[in-house]
Amino acid sequence: MYRLGIDLGGTNIKAGIVNEKHELLYQCSEPTDVGRTAEYTADRIACLIRKLMEESKITREEISFLGIGSPGAIDIKRGIVLFSNNFGWDNVPLTEMLHSRLSFPVLMANDAQCALIGELAAGAAAGHKNVVLITLGTGVGGSILTDGKLLNYEKGGGILGHTVIHKNGRKCSCGRRGCLEAYGSASALIQTAEKCISENPHSLLAEYAEKQGGVTGKTVFDAAKEQDITAQNIIKEYISDLGEGIANIINIFRPDKILIGGGISNQKEDLISPLTDYVYEQCFAKDKLYLPKIECAALGNTAGIIGAAALEQYID
């Protein structure tokens, strides 16, 4: 039997067919056309799935279920998007809407939760029962697996990026001040770098940024590797902020492993090694309790589809 996985993003809807070994056999995608109604989006997803099935010549009878990862706060058990800022949705019963269009059994989780399940099924979390995934991109996302199952938040939750580490600190996109996201996201790193470049226009960092036509997370890591002091200080502060947030998460969940995904995770050991050093110093009872390995997620862009298609195994 095959499974269908959907990764519903703010930009694209990606759909895939996955086999029982969690191998992604076929995939396709199309623009989300965000800002329209949930009914419209459900129709678009249904179209995409029919197209995928036609092109792959896999029939309804060969498919056991459809899993979907959606942004926002999800009630997994009832299959409802409680709230999605990006989509402007409130209490949307998306699983039911897809079931009525496609007649498959449908399961839904948050997009970060699906990415974690993907890593668990076929990536860096394989074999573990307690894992936290943190994604460092436009925002800081997160998802939590405890005892082999996704935590279900009936009323929303799992918003790891919007936990304050600097009371009265930087203004965050959520309206609060001092959130982990305002310090640990790729966007936060870039903003800090842009500010430092305007203050240090002759730094190597400024030179790299000009050459590359702008700053990305990579620009800052590259300049730091070439001993640029401005960039090194930015990275040091970035890692300490991110490290405080991760140590908080470890003290709360003490998982087997922390996985780091999102754009910044492309820095691999240049990120992981100093981050691990910082985090281990901050963990409660660091000499007595287990310290989780911190490592990069393995599946990249396909984690969400593979995870959505494996949801059945990881939801109670």
Next chain:
Amino acid sequence: MYRLGIDLGGTNIKAGIVNEKHELLYQCSEPTDVGRTAEYTADRIACLIRKLMEESKITREEISFLGIGSPGAIDIKRGIVLFSNNFGWDNVPLTEMLHSRLSFPVLMANDAQCALIGELAAGAAAGHKNVVLITLGTGVGGSILTDGKLLNYEKGGGILGHTVIHKNGRKCSCGRRGCLEAYGSASALIQTAEKCISENPHSLLAEYAEKQGGVTGKTVFDAAKEQDITAQNIIKEYISDLGEGIANIINIFRPDKILIGGGISNQKEDLISPLTDYVYEQCFAKDKLYLPKIECAALGNTAGIIGAAALEQYID
């Protein structure tokens, strides 16, 4: 059938017999005599239970199981105290040690977890499946119920008090800087008040402290109620710090309810009302997602025994 509950504290061991309605029928206690080996403590617990059974004339056959709440990081499933700072214990298989002495089935959880289970069985959490208890005493303790079960931390966890809300802030007893405990505990409130008294020796707060022979949490709340500006500022800052920590917890777990226990919870509405106002302002998607009611725990000192005696129902 009856159940036995043990609340193992740093000062006293309390034991009780509880019926199926979660009513505490008999109880007794004796000093813990802390700092000795786990074997010694297990013997003391066994003695106390035999005494309780003899005095209550309840026989072995009438007792279904023994539950125990212990300080520290507990692996619920394996019944092991992973680490307890107060007791100086590492990887102590306390349930097995008690089982071999008493032959009852034994279950163990953290003391704060037992208090939460007590509140769930017969107190302020009754009827709910997702609740977080936060205790404001010498430290800031916490425990988390999700989907009707205690989160089990195989490797330690649930250390809500040692999550940083003020990076590079006050030194905490755990070695880290800026933890919730360093701002939200009764001890933190008292320390701030003592500092303010030395700076404002003519304040009403200073006068109250002198009359009462020292500062407690109550001293500060009392002076604030009488319009003492020094005390009001302390309370305002205290509530905002505590509120940041609680908003973080809501964003992660979004429970049905937040319960507040420990000494400071005696301030009832003088604490709960301004705290709720502050927290609700800080919650993610505050206009869209459910906002948990914040209220005081109901059972006080007996929550731990009643909860320990009810563990069987709330552990997977």
